Structure formats: structure tokens, C-alpha cells
Amino acid sequence: MILVTSKEMQNIDSETICDFGLPGFTLMENAGKKAYEILIKSFTNINKKKIGVVVGKGNNGGDGLVVGRYLINNGFDVEFFLIAKKQDFKKDAKKNLLLLTKLIQETQKTPSLNPKIFEIYDEKKFKKYQNRLKEKDVIVDAIFGTGLKSDVKGIFKTIIDFINSIQNEVFSIDIPSGINSDTGKICLSAIKSNVTVTFALPKIGHFIYDGYKDSGKLYVVDIGIPEYIIKKNNLKNFVLDSDYFKDKIIKRDEDSHKGKNGHILTFAGNKGTTGALIMLAMSALRVGAGLVSMVVPESINDIIEGKVIEGMTIPFSDNPLKTLLANLENKNVVAMGSGLGENEKTKKTLLNFLQKIEVPVVLDADALNFIAEEKEFLLKDLKVEKVLTPHPKEMARLVNLNTQEVQKDRIDIAKNFAVKTNSHVILKGNKTVIAHPDGEVYININGNSGMATGGMGDVLCGMVAGFVAQGYSVKISCHLAVFLHGLTGDTLFNKKGSVGFLPTDLIKILPQTIKEWKEKL
DSSP states (O other), X not given: OEEBOHHHHHHHHHHIIIIIOOOHHHHHHHHHHHHHHHHHHHSTTGGGSEEEEEEOSSHHHHHHHHHHHHHHHTTOEEEXXXXXXXXXXXXXXXXXXXXXXXXXXXXTTSTTOOOEEEEOOSHHHHHHHHHHHHTOSEEEEESOOTTOOSOOOHHHHHHHHHHXXXXXXXXXXXXOTTBOTTTXXXXXXXXXXXXXXXXXXXXXXXXXXXXXXXXXXXXXXXXXXXXXXXXXTOOOEEEEOGGGGTTTOXXXXXXXXXXXXOEEEEEOOOTTOHHHHHHHHHHHHHTTOSEEEEEEEHHHHHHHHHHOTTSEEEEESSOHHHHHHHTOTTOSEEEEOTTOOOOHHHHHHHHHHHTTOOSOEEEOTXXXXXXXXXXXXXXXXXXXXXXXXXXXXXXXXXXXXXXXXXXXXXXXXXXXXXXXXXXXXXXXXXXXXXXXXXXOEEEEOOOOGGGOSTTHHHHHHHHHHHHHHTTOOXXXXXXXXXXXXXXXXXXXXXXXXXXSOOHHHHHHHHHHHHHHHHHHO
């Protein structure tokens, strides 16, 4: 599913109006009519409910006025609350206000209907009419559209906070007012909607942070924008869903054998962190990799051999680099960093080895910390495809920011780093972001809070390596791993709740989850 920024959507609207020749007034009419159709389907007994339409002076307000006009035409009990003076409305929104006013004048001649317009552009006006707004069963939010970037203040904040406080059912047009459509963040105050309808394409803010929670059930409707205009804009932000994978799954040959399904070399695990390597290796095997060879210190060899009986260990005593290089031949992918431990010898080994690898490499945990420490080590100069799987703190180290700064701008930070370093970046967390060297960004919306436990990242690292080993492109391997990791976590959440399921539980049910998912594609 394609996502757009507010600027991209503005460009698409502009090209539709100016180049294609479809008037903005027509687009507004189409948007309002489609929003009306979704509105009346979204709430039970809607024909018996009192409806209030809260309107800003911009195009979003114009859409709301069109919705209101259709409500009146179909006999609904509706009142309008303008957060502006009537003379403040401009262009298409003004035209629709004039049409609505004329319709109301005619409708009021019918005794059974009595729609009204109230101006509530300051605190005094709002206090006068707030009880009328409070008594509405459904409130249509048409205050701000997708262009909002600054904090919501003054009368707008008062009204938004009031609507949230009365907890009536809310229907938002385009995006809940107060949500930044590019980041999903609340601009100081934002509507909490039950249902949101958006036009042509969903916005990034519908799928991350507060925007994901506050949008409620999201509908995306066609308003007549030509498909060729959308395609020519070369949009690069997407949401991962099952449909995306329909033509991307590799069918395993019936004469397949372990050699055909790929061989992974790992450099991970240490005293006290053997579990990280065990989970990495087992998850790679569970998603279908043929072979896993693990280069490990002699001190933990027996532990690993006893836990990963389907894998192979290659113990070293004092020269891990020599051991790694000697075993690199015929490997399809290398996975490094999980539970590796931080010391200078290990750092030098990993960084030197990285420069000699000629197959894709997946870097996690301590591998990322080593790279962050060595600022002169340039990822972009490595010859191979690289996958980095940082959590927010690791990402912060890589880009010289703090964790809070990363979390405020996850998409752009991941994208910019991916492009700059020619890497694939999986920025883990709620709504994991996958950014690629070509500037494309994918947001994964499954997964849950029950997965917030140590070891889940090691599982993800192993899954990425496992898919690469089987012949998937590095890009698709990232997508498959993240999506199926979250999907399997959701399966556990539904069975066990949000507390207490473990990464090893996830590993055990990976094959069954993948099987059932493939059958539904």
C-alpha cells in the first residue's frame, strides 16, 4: 500500500487540477460525497442520531460542508459549528458554504428539519454553543486537513479538547485534526476518532505513532485522481501488508535439498549471551535456511552444540578472524553481532572481516555498536549488501543523536542513513521502519507490546539471514522477516495475551504461522 506525505498529496492534487483539468471544486464534491457514504455506514442507527459538523475555514472544512449538505439532503438531524467567521472562508470552501447556506434556508421551510450554522470562532462564542455540540451523538471532524505542522492553540485546542472530553462518536475527514500527517505525532492536541476517511491515498501519519491510534478505523476512498498521476510522482513510502507478498514468494522445488536452501555463517554469541546466538540460528532454520555454521569461542562451543543440534559449530581459540575467513567459502549470507560482546579484539575482528565479505551481511546488536564507535569506518564503502537491524538506542549511536530524537523522526532518520550508507536499515520498535538505499521506506503495522522482551531482535536477525540464504533478494528478505516476525508475535498475543510469551515461543510456531499465512495469499 502506497503512503504519501502532505507535500506529495498537494502535488498530486495540483497536477490533477492544473494538468489533468479536474477542478478542485469537483474533487471537493467527490471527497465530501464519498465521506458521507462512509459516515452513514460506520455508525449503528445513524438515521436516529444527532450529528454535529465542526468545520475549519480551509479545504478540510469545505469537505465537511459537502458531507453536511448530503446529510441534510437525506433527512439527517445536523448542525454546523464553524471555527471561523463566514467571511473567512475562501475559494472552494467558500462556494460550498454558500451552497450549504442556501440549502439550509430552503430546508428550514420544512417543519421536520431545522439545520443550523453556528460560528464558534472565539471562547465566548464557543461557551454559548458548547452544550449544543455536546448533545450530538456523532461529531464530524473537519477542522484541519493534512497540511497541519504547527501546534494547535487557542480556540482550536479548546474545541478539540472538549470533543475528546465528551467522548461522543467522532468521524474525521482525511486525518484526525491535530495529527501531523507526515509523522503521526500530535500537534499539542488532536482529535481521537472512531472512524477516519481519507482520499486517494493513505498518509504516513495514519500508520505511525498517535495517528495510528487516533485514526480509528481507516477508509481510503477514490475521488477521481487519475492513476497515472499517482504513478508519475514516483512515491517511495509504503505499508507492508499480505497483498504485497502475493507475487514474491519463492516456491520450494520438490527435489530441494539443504544445499539449495542456503548456508549461513554466523559470528555471534559469547559467555553469558549464548542465547542470542541460539535464537538467531534456530530462527534462521525455522524459516527454511538449509545450513547454519556458527563460529564461536571454544569456551561456549559445548553449550551451543547442545542447544542447536541442527546447526554446526566452528570453535576458535585465539584467532577468530582466521577462522571466519577460512569458513567463508560457499556461504550465502553472514549474520553478525547478536550477543557478541564488546571488546577491542572482537571489534577489530568484525570490522576487518566485514571488509573481506563478498556475500550479503546482516548486522545486529554489538556489530552496530562497533560501527558506531568507529566513525571513520564507512559502511558505504563495503562492496556487499548490508542489513542493519538497530533498535532506537543503537540507531541513535549510529547517527549521533539521542533516542528521543530518533523516535520523533524514525522514518527520515532511517531513510537518510540507509541512503547515505548504501544499506538496508530495519529500525525496530512499534511500527518497525524498513528503509532501503534507493530511498524507499516500508512501515510494518503488525506486532504488539508482548514482543518487547530480550531476544526478539536476535530472532529477527536470524529470520532476515534465513530468507536471504534461500535466494530472496535482500530487500524482500527484510520485508518477509519483519512482517512474519510481527505476524507470529500477533498469533502468540491472541493466544497468551501481552505478557509472558518469549522469543523461543515465537521460534517454535514460525513454520505453522508461515504455512497458514501462505495458504491465505
